[in-house]
Amino acid sequence: MEGYERPRINGDDVEHVNTGAASKNRDDEFWFDDGSVVLALGDIEFRVYKGVLSDYSPVFRDMFSLPKPTSPSDTIGEAPTELTADSCPVVQLSDHPGDLKHILRMCIPKSGSILNPFVTNRPSRSTISALIRLGHKYQMGVVVDHAVAYLKIWYAAPAFDTSPKWHLLYSDDGAPGKTYAIEVVQLARLIHEPSLLAPALFLCCSLGEEIVQGYKHDDGSCSALSLEDLGRCIAARSRLADETVSLVLSVFSPPVAKACATPETCETAFQDILSALKGHADLIAHPDIFRSIPVHLGSGLSAMKLQCASCSKMVKKRDADKRRELWRLLPEIMGVRDEVDGWTQERV
Numbered sequence: 001m002e003g004y005e006r007p008r009i010n011g012d013d014v015e016h017v018n019t020g021a022a023s024k025n026r027d028d029e030f031w032f033d034d035g036s037v038v039l040a041l042g043d044i045e046f047r048v049y050k051g052v053l054s055d056y057s058p059v060f061r062d063m064f065s066l067p068k069p070t071s072p073s074d075t076i077g078e079a080p081t082e083l084t085a086d087s088c089p090v091v092q093l094s095d096h097p098g099d100l101k102h103i104l105r106m107c108i109p110k111s112g113s114i115l116n117p118f119v120t121n122r123p124s125r126s127t128i129s130a131l132i133r134l135g136h137k138y139q140m141g142v143v144v145d146h147a148v149a150y151l152k153i154w155y156a157a158p159a160f161d162t163s164p165k166w167h168l169l170y171s172d173d174g175a176p177g178k179t180y181a182i183e184v185v186q187l188a189r190l191i192h193e194p195s196l197l198a199p200a201l202f203l204c205c206s207l208g209e210e211i212v213q214g215y216k217h218d219d220g221s222c223s224a225l226s227l228e229d230l231g232r233c234i235a236a237r238s239r240l241a242d243e244t245v246s247l248v249l250s251v252f253s254p255p256v257a258k259a260c261a262t263p264e265t266c267e268t269a270f271q272d273i274l275s276a277l278k279g280h281a282d283l284i285a286h287p288d289i290f291r292s293i294p295v296h297l298g299s300g301l302s303a304m305k306l307q308c309a310s311c312s313k314m315v316k317k318r319d320a321d322k323r324r325e326l327w328r329l330l331p332e333i334m335g336v337r338d339e340v341d342g343w344t345q346e347r348v
């Protein structure tokens with residue numbers, strides 16, 4: 001994974017030891033004295049088990065079986081280049097040690113880990129990114145699948161009616177967060193996961209100046225949108241604003257429902273709602289086109305109470321139908337229609 005190496009190394013959780021001619025830092029979380037391989041990342045070493053990593057990753061399996069070093073340009077890692085004093089092979093890797101730890105915590109959970117299957121846990125953003133990036137690099141399918149399944153809870157949805165938990169992303173209450181969508185765009189492209197790409201780009205449209213600042217990882221590195229994706233978001237924001245205004249006008253415009261109990265009152269109510277919405281431009285212009293205005297306003301708009309039950313039901317149906325249609329068009333709106341096959345058939 002070219003360009004993913006991160007220069008910063010947190011030395012707080014390593015133990016300084018000497019394992020040979022060069023001075024090395026032994027990781028205190030993943031150093032098993034009976035381990036069968038030493039993974040050296042910069043000046044930090046992990047002593048773990050070849051068999052476990054080989055079981056998860058054909059790349060590690062092949063790497064550990066290489067008879068001699070090959071050109072770095074030909075392979076992800078290198079064959080063992082040296083042996084420790086007790087003949088344990090040492091393999092050099094170019095990844096960030098912190099990222100490798102996330103992988104090891106999943107593959108070799110220690111006694112302090114949460115192993116109770118009845119306890120749910122929210123992984124950190126750095127964990128999600130590391131599992132997907134390194135899991136992809138080392139072809140650890142099950143690791144990537146777990147991380148992607150978690151992301152889909154927040155950033156994708158199997159169908160419009162079971163909408164993603166975007167309202168929680170906006171409140172940023174411990175969910176991966178809205179700005180993490182920038183990183184999700186990169187991850188979706190890395191692993192070719194179209195169900196995440198269009199929603200992640202859509203969420204980027206609701207960012208302010210953070211959209212150009214990028215997403216800052218805990219280790220100080222940064223994921224930024226490409227200029228092409230920035231352009232897509234700028235174009236989409238304009239389109240989304242148009243669609244929202246159009247949606248509001250069509251949802252609250254006459255005629256009233258066929259079964260309307262009080263046509264004159266309801267027609268007046270529609271006009272009053274449209275008039276009252278002039279004072280709620282922030283709601284109308286909000287880039288989250290999937291936030292239902294009738295539902296969001298609820299009884300907050302007094303004129304909403306004046307509609308009869310039939311008209312109220314009709315308004316909600318108009319709103320849902322229009323938003324469902326926009327959801328169907330999301331890849332096109334976000335300018336990634338060519339990258340997202342099967343969206344229409346699977347998502348609506």
Ligand SMILES: [Zn+2]
Binds near residue numbers: 256259260266307310
């Ligand atoms: Zn009515």
